[in-house]
Structure formats: structure tokens, C-alpha cells
Amino acid sequence: MILHELLDYDTLRIIWWLLLGILLLGFAVTDGFDLGVGTLLPFVARTDVERRIVINTIGPIWEGNQVWLILGGGAIFAAWPPLYAVSFSGFYLAMFAILMALILRPVGFKYRSKRESARWRNNWDRALFIGGFVPSLIFGVAVGNVLQGVPFRFADDMRIFYEGSFFGLLNPFALACGLLSLAMFVMHGAAWLVLKTNGEIAERARRFGATAALAVILLFALAGLWVSFGMDGYVLVGPAVTDGPANPLLKDAAPQAGAWLANYALHPWTVIAPILGFAGAAASWLLLRSRREVIPLLFSKLSIIGIISTVGLSMFPFILPSSIDPRSSLTVWDASSSHMTLFIMLVGTGIFLPLIVAYTAWVYRVLWGKVDEESVSDKNKHAY
Amino acid sequence: MELDIVALSRFQFALTALYHFLFVPLTLGLSTLLAIMETTYVMTGRQIWRQMTKFWGTLFGINFVLGVATGIVMEFQFGMNWSYYSYYVGDIFGAPLAMEGLMAFFLEATFVGLFFFGWDKLSKVGHLVATWCVALGSNFSALWILIANGWMQNPVGSALNPQTMRMEITSFFDVVFNPVAQAKFVHTVSAGYVCASVFVLGISAWYLLKGRHIELAKRSMTVAASFGLASSLSVVVLGDESGYLSTEHQKMKLAAIEAMWETEPAPAAFTAFGFPDQEARETHYAVHIPWVMGLIGTRSLTTEIPGISELEKMAEQRIRSGIEAYDALANIRAAGLQQQTIAPEAQDTFAELGHELGYALLLKRYVDDPREATDEQIAKAAADTIPHVPTLFWSFRIMVGLGMFFILLTATFFWLSARRRLDRYPLLLKLCVLAIPLPWVAAELGWVVAEFGRQPWVIEGVLPTAVAVSSLGAETVLLTILGFAALYTVLIVIEMTLMIRAIREGPSDDDDPEAPIISNAVVPAAE
Incomplete structure (x- = not known):
């Protein structure tokens, strides 16, 4: 098969770097509000009926949304195998915590309303809160660690050694990033609830959402200052070979102060990303405080897109720098899969991603409208 | 005893995979049965078929969520516990996994929401389309995961690249049309269909024994028996195909399944029974059936099978x-x-x-x-390179024995259904109820034969399992094993309780006022 040579190896790598971003954004803007709603559940809904309303706003769609995460994992495995191998084994216990929390979520949605007992339901509400809160926090903590560099190295036979501990992940900068992602998803979840509910629940969601939007602005600014003045980024040493074999050990890299800001000087258009992050959150804050119902969700989405893109653009071409052996760092140019695999996966994505977006949009349209007391009390027991 | 990271990682993978596979076969089969039942509803307009779809759909939902929840663990675990594996073969193995997400999971997960929430929001045909999308999605997902697994058994279309020190793809076509993967796919989905058929048969039989929901039970049994008969025949035929392909690609696995210690002159005999002794390399009290093994393994009378x-x-x-x-x-x-x-x-x-x-x-x-x-x-x-022979020998024989039993069971009920005598033989109905757990036993043993039988390889002939693990501390993995075991135990207890409650409660009859009238006309009353 020579078809794959239609596209250059380095072009494909850039495309897959963009696709990686798109998949993560797909996850953050869809499953993000599910996570936020889970986190908000005990606070915005007091009575059982209120809780069922909140759960049923995401009841029919959380499952599809979560596939963005699963596809993200699969796509990293296929397109960036070294990234998949290093990050999943390096962040072992953090991944384990995410898994435990994510296991609780599907079960919680489905099983909670199968029994009348208040204790049963309260326990599942706790499980749903954990299922929203823990992943929201840990995803941010993970990104915070990636920005600082992660203590791993490759041996000669490319075996991976990770020399950090779970508690090493919980450093102040990473925790600030964790809080940022938590605030981001809470803001997003609140905006979703404002769209999908009425009355008391929507009122409480407005208040929590506005606070979360403010927190997003402050924490994003704090993280930005920290990255600019408080820590090192990484740079490639020597000219970048963009279409060489995917072996991280064939290059050299080094830490350098302020390196994560270099791309903004090089390509000034990239400042759109952080501006979008701030402006989106500010607009959400204003709109959540006003009476608008649809627009806040749109702006919280934009804010999330801006913030996550900021991380990707700041680090380019790095994807996962190594703090103990910068040479082992994974970059766009040396952590991809082979030329042929990238091409085949691009064809697969090109066919199926538009289809997915189309039928997902159709399903959202079918389910459009508020969820209220009447819709959760239907006698056919369709609702959770 | 010193904790061994390889043994612990293997144990965790087996634990989580076997557990995940408690839910997958039923999802595969039941989603397809739901689609068949709802199609009948849309074509005939009879409410009872809608009621059936909804009732079995409720049980499907209870099972489905655990399949979803434990499936994420499987996907993450390759990277978490098998990082050298992920590095070494991610270029090939990752692709079908990503395709599974693109082609299968989105379809399944997006439409499963509409299946449950869309009854009042969609037209009849619209809802039927959603149900078929769920069934298609779960079957596609089996296709891609078995393409990935087929490659682990028979690593075609790839070569080691010395510059990157990993296996890289040379032909995607070969990976997708790997004969081992295709045989495994049909074998596994058929096994899922059998599982759901026996599940539906068993629960319906229980209703008949109790004299409850007779119309729903009889119709469900008719669908399940015919679907189950076709599927259980397919399982055995494709199982045989897998065996034939093993002769070509996994000779050691085949020899271990047969406890064939030494090469025999062709055509080899099949050992129907015996006690394989790994130390002494002989099978005590063996009962041989001449020629059969040679015929199954090589489809010839002259080709030798190595011992x-x-x-x-x-x-x-x-x-x-x-x-x-x-x-x-x-x-x-x-x-x-x-x-x-x-x-x-x-x-x-x-x-x-x-x-x-x-x-x-x-x-x-x-x-x-x-x-x-x-x-x-x-x-x-x-x-x-010799796997544990007694385990494989017995797993295989029990699996095959159960496969034969399912053919008999479904054929019997198929015949009874055709003669309209489903409720005449209480003993057969009781047997049916008792048979409910058996497809799970067969499916789990099938996993043992396929995956345990591949040891010591994780990728046959390419990468030994012992080399593929992550460099983690043994205590860390022990901790996660305990965590998974605890959570999984709680969840299975809850799942079984809810399942039994839903079965006891039976179908809700609020939306089929006309069902009894229609059904009396079609099925002669049995009481």
C-alpha cells in the first residue's frame, strides 16, 4: 500500500496533533457538562424529585458523551502509542482513581431510581457526585503535571521507567490546574442546567455557575502567571527533524524558562486561545447572572475550548516533556505511530467523525426541551 | 512469598476481563433480540411485541451499564499495566481499538439513550432505527475488538522497525481480514446470541412454570429458541474453524488442548476424556476416538499434527x-x-x-x-512455551460439551414451539431455568482457552507476556487489584439483586390494553 504517501509524514503528524485536540475538546464540551452536573447534584437539587430532574437532564445523553473519552483513549493508543504507554502507566494510581469514579457513574444513573429507599438513593447521589468531582479534578491535575514535565525516561530497548510517585502529582501548580478544570466543568454543568431546567434548580445553578465562572477567570490567570514566571518550559536542542522515525531518543531537548510562551511571540495569532478562555468565562459569568438560557452554555463551551487550546499551543511541539531526561520527552515529531497507521486512521476518522457529529446533533434535537417534574414522573418509567 | 509484577498484572487483567465478559455476551445477544422483537412490533402493530421489547429492554439496561463501566477499565488497562506492550504494538493494536470507538461505541451509546428515553419522542419507525443502531453498534464493537485480539493470536501484516524498536503495520488489509479474527468474530457474537437466547428462554420458562405473563413468555421463547438454535449451530461450526486455524497458527495451543504429548501418526486420535499430567507428560485413563483429531485439525487423513x-x-x-x-x-x-x-x-x-x-x-x-x-x-x-495442559484440556471439553447441550436445548424448544406445546413439559421448563448460568460458564471458559492458551505469549511468537508489563511496584498493582475486586463485588451483588427484582416484577402492563385479546386468537390458550 502506497496510498498513505499521498500525505507527508509531518503533515499527518500535525493533523493528528489537531485531531487529538479536537477529541479532547469533544470530550470536554460534551461530557464536561455531565461531570459538572454530577458535581453540582447535591448542591443544586435538594429533594428527590429535584435530583431526578437534574439526573434526567443528562440521562439520555451522558453515555454518548462519555464515548469521547473512550475514543480519546483509543485514538491516543493508535496515533500516539508512546504517549498512551507513558501517561497511562506513569499516572497509574491517578488513572485508577478516575476509573473507579467513572465506573460509579453509569451504574449510578441507571440504578439510582430503581428502588424507592431514601438511603439507596442518597448513596447513589454520593456516587454520582464522586463520579463527577474526582475525574474533573484529576484531569486538570494531570495536565498541570504535563506542563511541568513528568519524571519518566526510556531505556535503550524503549522500556519506560517512571520515577515519580502518586503524591508527587499533587504539587501546588498541578492542584491549581485541577481546581481550574473543576471550576470549568462546574461552570459548564451549571450552564447546561440553566438551559434544561426551571425554577429553583435553575436559580441555584445560576448562582453556582456564576461563581465557578469567576473562579475560572482567576485560576486561569493564576496558572498563566505561574507558567510565565514560576516554572520552566522545554525546548528542542538542535533543528527539529519533522519526518524522521518515531523514536524520542533520536533528538535532544532541554528545560528553559519562559519556553511555554515562545509560540505566542512566534505566531501572534495564537493569543486568540487564551483570550477566548478569559472572554468566554467572563461572558458566561455575565449571562448566567442575567436571564438568558441558551447563550451561557455557548460561552462556557468557548471558554473551555480556549483554555484547553492554550495548553496545547503553549507546549507545541511538545506533548509530554520528561523532567528527568528531557531527551525522552514526547513531541509531535517523534511520538506518533507509523506513517501508514496515521493515514489509515485519518481515513477512518474522516468517514466516521462527521457521521457521529450528525447523528449526535439529531439526538440532541429529538431530546430538546426542559426536563421538569412531569417528565420524570411519567408512568412508563422511562426516566431515571 | 515475593510478589511478582507479571503474575499480579496478569491476574488483574484476567479478573477485569472475565468480569467485563459477564456483561458483554448478554449485551450482544439481547440488543439483537430486542431489535428483532421491535421489528415484529412495527411490522404487525401488535402491542404485545412492544411490551416484550420494553420488558427485555429493562433487563438489557441493567446489564448494559456494567458492560460500559467495566469496558473503560479494559481500554485504559493496556496502557496502565502493559506499557511495553502498548509501546511495542500500539501502531497496530491501537488502530482497531480507535475504530471501535469511531464506528461502534458512538453508535451504540448515542442511540441507547433514545432506546430508553425515546418511546414517546420518536415515531414507531424512528424508535426501531434507534434500536437497530444499538444492536449494530454492539456487534461492530465485537468485530473490531476481535480484529485486535485476532492479531494477538496471529500477528499478520506487520514487521519490527529497528529504528523505533516496535512493531509497525505493513498491511492494514491483512490485519482486518485476518482469518483468525474473522472466525473469532462470528464465534464470539454467536456465543453472545446463545447467551441471550438461553437467558430469555430460562426466564420465560420460569414465567410459564409460575403461570405468569404467559403470552409474553411464549412469544419470547419462540423467538429465543429459533434465534438460539441458529446461533448455537454457528458457534460450533465457527469454533471448529478456529480449531482448524489453530493447527496452522497456534500449534502449541492445539496440542495442549488435546493433551497430545507426542506426535502421532496421521490421522491423530481425539482424546475424549482423561487426566493430563503435566509432570509425567502423559494422560491417565485416556479415552481415545480414532481419526477424529486429525480430521478436525487438518481436514485430511494424511497430515500430521505435531505433539x-x-x-x-x-x-x-x-x-x-x-x-x-x-x-x-x-x-x-x-x-x-x-x-x-x-x-x-x-x-x-x-x-x-x-x-x-x-x-x-x-x-x-x-x-x-x-x-x-x-x-x-x-x-x-x-x-x-508449553501452557498449563490440564486447564486447557478441561476448559475446552466443558465449553464444547455445553455448546452441544445448547444445540439440544434450543432445538427441543424450537420443536415444542412449532408444535405449540411450550408449556406441556414442566421438567423441560425447569431444566431451562437451571440452564441460565451455563452460557456464561461456556463464554468464560472460551476466554480461558483463547487467552490462557496463548501463554507465554501476549502476541503469539512476537512478544512474551513477561516482557510486556509496565515497570510498576508490585504493591501498587496489588492495591488496584484489591480496589477492583471490592468495587466489582459490590456491583455484581447490586446488579443481580436488581435483575432478580425486575424479573419478579415482570413486564409492566400499563401500555398494552389490547394484548390479551389479540394473543388469545393467535396462540391457543394453554391453561
């Missing part, structure tokens, strides 16, 4: 070739790193023997550099 001892000798030879390949690879890589030209001898050796490299890696358990291995270590590594 375990002969295969062990061949493995030793391959280890020695592998060491030469390892040495050539080391030279090629060293030259590559220092930007020198690569010695042509090394390149020739690697081109000739590179496919045996995996056999040298078997030595990594005993020595860091396989080139320094002693004869004794080579002999040990060759002996490692």
Missing part, C-alpha cells in the same frame, strides 16, 4: 535463531544511533531471522541479554 514434545524442540531451535536475530538487531540499532552505515551481514541475518526475535525475548525472564543465555536457560525458556 507437545516435538513443538518444544522446535521452540528451542527458534530460540537459538531468535538470539541470532537479537544480535543482528543490536548491531543495526547501534549503527543507527551512531549514524554509521549498517553492516550488510547484520541486515541479512535480521531479514532472514527477524520473525524469530520474539523467541529470544522469552529468555528475558532468566537473563538480561539473551545472547548470554546458557543451554540450560534456553531449555527452560523452551519449556515455558
Whole structure:
């Protein structure tokens, strides 16, 4: 098969770097509000009926949304195998915590309303809160660690050694990033609830959402200052070979102060990303405080897109720098899969991603409208 | 006892995979049965079929969420516990996994929401489309995961790239149309269909015994028996195809399943019963059926099937070739790193023997550099290529025995249904209820035969399991095993309780006022 040579190896790598971003954004803007709603559940809904309303706003769609995460994992495995191998084994216990929390979520949605007992339901509400809160926090903590560099190295036979501990992940900068992602998803979840509910629940969601939007602005600014003045980024040493074999050990890299800001000087258009992050959150804050119902969700989405893109653009071409052996760092140019695999996966994505977006949009349209007391009390027991 | 990271990682994978596979077969089969039932509803307009779809749909939902929840663990675990594996074969293995997400999971997960929430929001046909999308999605997902697994059993369409020190794809076509993967796909989805059929048969039989929901139970039994009969025949035929393909690609697995210690003159006999003794390398009290093994394994009367001892000798030879390949690879890589030209001898050796490299890696358990291995270590590594024979021997026989039983069971009920005598034989109905757990036993044993039988390889002939693990602390993995075990135990108890409650409660009858009238006309009253 020579078809794959239609596209250059380095072009494909850039495309897959963009696709990686798109998949993560797909996850953050869809499953993000599910996570936020889970986190908000005990606070915005007091009575059982209120809780069922909140759960049923995401009841029919959380499952599809979560596939963005699963596809993200699969796509990293296929397109960036070294990234998949290093990050999943390096962040072992953090991944384990995410898994435990994510296991609780599907079960919680489905099983909670199968029994009348208040204790049963309260326990599942706790499980749903954990299922929203823990992943929201840990995803941010993970990104915070990636920005600082992660203590791993490759041996000669490319075996991976990770020399950090779970508690090493919980450093102040990473925790600030964790809080940022938590605030981001809470803001997003609140905006979703404002769209999908009425009355008391929507009122409480407005208040929590506005606070979360403010927190997003402050924490994003704090993280930005920290990255600019408080820590090192990484740079490639020597000219970048963009279409060489995917072996991280064939290059050299080094830490350098302020390196994560270099791309903004090089390509000034990239400042759109952080501006979008701030402006989106500010607009959400204003709109959540006003009476608008649809627009806040749109702006919280934009804010999330801006913030996550900021991380990707700041680090380019790095994807996962190594703090103990910068040479082992994974970059766009040396952590991809082979030329042929990238091409085949691009064809697969090109066919199926538009289809997915189309039928997902159709399903959202079918389910459009508020969820209220009447819709959760239907006698056919369709609702959770 | 010192904790061994390889053993712990394998244990965790087996635990989570076997647990995940408690939910997958039922999802596969029940989603398809739901689609069939709802199609009947849309075509005939009879409410009882809608009621059936909803009732079995409720049970489907209780099962489905645990399949989803435990499936994420499977996907993450490759990277978490098997990082060298992920690095070494991600270029090939990751692609079908990503395709599974793109083609299957989105379809399944997006429409499953509409299946439950869309009854009042969609037209009849619209809802039917959603149900079929769920069924298609779950079947596509089986297709892609078995393409991935088929490649682990028969790694076609790929080669080691010395520059990146990993396997890279050379033909995606070969990976997708891998004969092992195709046989496994049909075998596994058919097994899922059998599982759901026996599940539906068993619960309906219980209703008939109790005299409850007679109309729903009889119709469900008719669908399940015919679907189950076709599927259980397909399971056995494709299982046979898998066996035939093993003769070609996994000779050791086949010999171990048969406890065939020595090569026999063709056509070999099939050992129907016996007690394989791994130490003494003989099978006590063996009952042989002449010719059968040769016919199944080779489909000829003259081709020999090699026995375990002969295969062990061949493995030793391959280890020695592998060491030469390892040495050539080391030279090629060293030259590559220092930007020198690569010695042509090394390149020739690697081109000739590179496919045996995996056999040298078997030595990594005993020595860091396989080139320094002693004869004794080579002999040990060759002996490692023999999987645990009694486990495979018995797993296989129980699985096949159950497969035959399912054919009998579904055929019996198919006949009874055709004669309209489903409720005449209470003993048969009781047997049906008792049979409910059996498809799960067969499916789990099938996993054991396929995956445990592949040991010591994670990728047959390419990468030994012991080399594939992450460099984690044993205590860390022990901790996560305990965590999974605790959560999984709680969840299975809750799941079973809810399942039994839903079955006891039975279908809700609020939306089929006309059902009894119609059904009396169609099915003669049995009471």
C-alpha cells in the first residue's frame, strides 16, 4: 500500500496533533457538562424529585458523551502509542482513581431510581457526585503535571521507567490546574442546567455557575502567571527533524524558562486561545447572572475550548516533556505511530467523525426541551 | 512469598476481563433480540411485541451499564499495566481499538439513550432505527475488538522497525481480514446470541412454570429458541474453524488442548476424556476416538499434527535463531544511533531471522541479554512455551460439551414451539431455568482457552507476556487489584439483586390494553 504517501509524514503528524485536540475538546464540551452536573447534584437539587430532574437532564445523553473519552483513549493508543504507554502507566494510581469514579457513574444513573429507599438513593447521589468531582479534578491535575514535565525516561530497548510517585502529582501548580478544570466543568454543568431546567434548580445553578465562572477567570490567570514566571518550559536542542522515525531518543531537548510562551511571540495569532478562555468565562459569568438560557452554555463551551487550546499551543511541539531526561520527552515529531497507521486512521476518522457529529446533533434535537417534574414522573418509567 | 509484577498484572487483567465478559455476551445477544422483537412490533402493530421489547429492554439496561463501566477499565488497562506492550504494538493494536470507538461505541451509546428515553419522542419507525443502531453498534464493537485480539493470536501484516524498536503495520488489509479474527468474530457474537437466547428462554420458562405473563413468555421463547438454535449451530461450526486455524497458527495451543504429548501418526486420535499430567507428560485413563483429531485439525487423513514434545524442540531451535536475530538487531540499532552505515551481514541475518526475535525475548525472564543465555536457560525458556495442559484440556471439553447441550436445548424448544406445546413439559421448563448460568460458564471458559492458551505469549511468537508489563511496584498493582475486586463485588451483588427484582416484577402492563385479546386468537390458550 502506497496510498498513505499521498500525505507527508509531518503533515499527518500535525493533523493528528489537531485531531487529538479536537477529541479532547469533544470530550470536554460534551461530557464536561455531565461531570459538572454530577458535581453540582447535591448542591443544586435538594429533594428527590429535584435530583431526578437534574439526573434526567443528562440521562439520555451522558453515555454518548462519555464515548469521547473512550475514543480519546483509543485514538491516543493508535496515533500516539508512546504517549498512551507513558501517561497511562506513569499516572497509574491517578488513572485508577478516575476509573473507579467513572465506573460509579453509569451504574449510578441507571440504578439510582430503581428502588424507592431514601438511603439507596442518597448513596447513589454520593456516587454520582464522586463520579463527577474526582475525574474533573484529576484531569486538570494531570495536565498541570504535563506542563511541568513528568519524571519518566526510556531505556535503550524503549522500556519506560517512571520515577515519580502518586503524591508527587499533587504539587501546588498541578492542584491549581485541577481546581481550574473543576471550576470549568462546574461552570459548564451549571450552564447546561440553566438551559434544561426551571425554577429553583435553575436559580441555584445560576448562582453556582456564576461563581465557578469567576473562579475560572482567576485560576486561569493564576496558572498563566505561574507558567510565565514560576516554572520552566522545554525546548528542542538542535533543528527539529519533522519526518524522521518515531523514536524520542533520536533528538535532544532541554528545560528553559519562559519556553511555554515562545509560540505566542512566534505566531501572534495564537493569543486568540487564551483570550477566548478569559472572554468566554467572563461572558458566561455575565449571562448566567442575567436571564438568558441558551447563550451561557455557548460561552462556557468557548471558554473551555480556549483554555484547553492554550495548553496545547503553549507546549507545541511538545506533548509530554520528561523532567528527568528531557531527551525522552514526547513531541509531535517523534511520538506518533507509523506513517501508514496515521493515514489509515485519518481515513477512518474522516468517514466516521462527521457521521457521529450528525447523528449526535439529531439526538440532541429529538431530546430538546426542559426536563421538569412531569417528565420524570411519567408512568412508563422511562426516566431515571 | 515475593510478589511478582507479571503474575499480579496478569491476574488483574484476567479478573477485569472475565468480569467485563459477564456483561458483554448478554449485551450482544439481547440488543439483537430486542431489535428483532421491535421489528415484529412495527411490522404487525401488535402491542404485545412492544411490551416484550420494553420488558427485555429493562433487563438489557441493567446489564448494559456494567458492560460500559467495566469496558473503560479494559481500554485504559493496556496502557496502565502493559506499557511495553502498548509501546511495542500500539501502531497496530491501537488502530482497531480507535475504530471501535469511531464506528461502534458512538453508535451504540448515542442511540441507547433514545432506546430508553425515546418511546414517546420518536415515531414507531424512528424508535426501531434507534434500536437497530444499538444492536449494530454492539456487534461492530465485537468485530473490531476481535480484529485486535485476532492479531494477538496471529500477528499478520506487520514487521519490527529497528529504528523505533516496535512493531509497525505493513498491511492494514491483512490485519482486518485476518482469518483468525474473522472466525473469532462470528464465534464470539454467536456465543453472545446463545447467551441471550438461553437467558430469555430460562426466564420465560420460569414465567410459564409460575403461570405468569404467559403470552409474553411464549412469544419470547419462540423467538429465543429459533434465534438460539441458529446461533448455537454457528458457534460450533465457527469454533471448529478456529480449531482448524489453530493447527496452522497456534500449534502449541492445539496440542495442549488435546493433551497430545507426542506426535502421532496421521490421522491423530481425539482424546475424549482423561487426566493430563503435566509432570509425567502423559494422560491417565485416556479415552481415545480414532481419526477424529486429525480430521478436525487438518481436514485430511494424511497430515500430521505435531505433539507437545516435538513443538518444544522446535521452540528451542527458534530460540537459538531468535538470539541470532537479537544480535543482528543490536548491531543495526547501534549503527543507527551512531549514524554509521549498517553492516550488510547484520541486515541479512535480521531479514532472514527477524520473525524469530520474539523467541529470544522469552529468555528475558532468566537473563538480561539473551545472547548470554546458557543451554540450560534456553531449555527452560523452551519449556515455558508449553501452557498449563490440564486447564486447557478441561476448559475446552466443558465449553464444547455445553455448546452441544445448547444445540439440544434450543432445538427441543424450537420443536415444542412449532408444535405449540411450550408449556406441556414442566421438567423441560425447569431444566431451562437451571440452564441460565451455563452460557456464561461456556463464554468464560472460551476466554480461558483463547487467552490462557496463548501463554507465554501476549502476541503469539512476537512478544512474551513477561516482557510486556509496565515497570510498576508490585504493591501498587496489588492495591488496584484489591480496589477492583471490592468495587466489582459490590456491583455484581447490586446488579443481580436488581435483575432478580425486575424479573419478579415482570413486564409492566400499563401500555398494552389490547394484548390479551389479540394473543388469545393467535396462540391457543394453554391453561
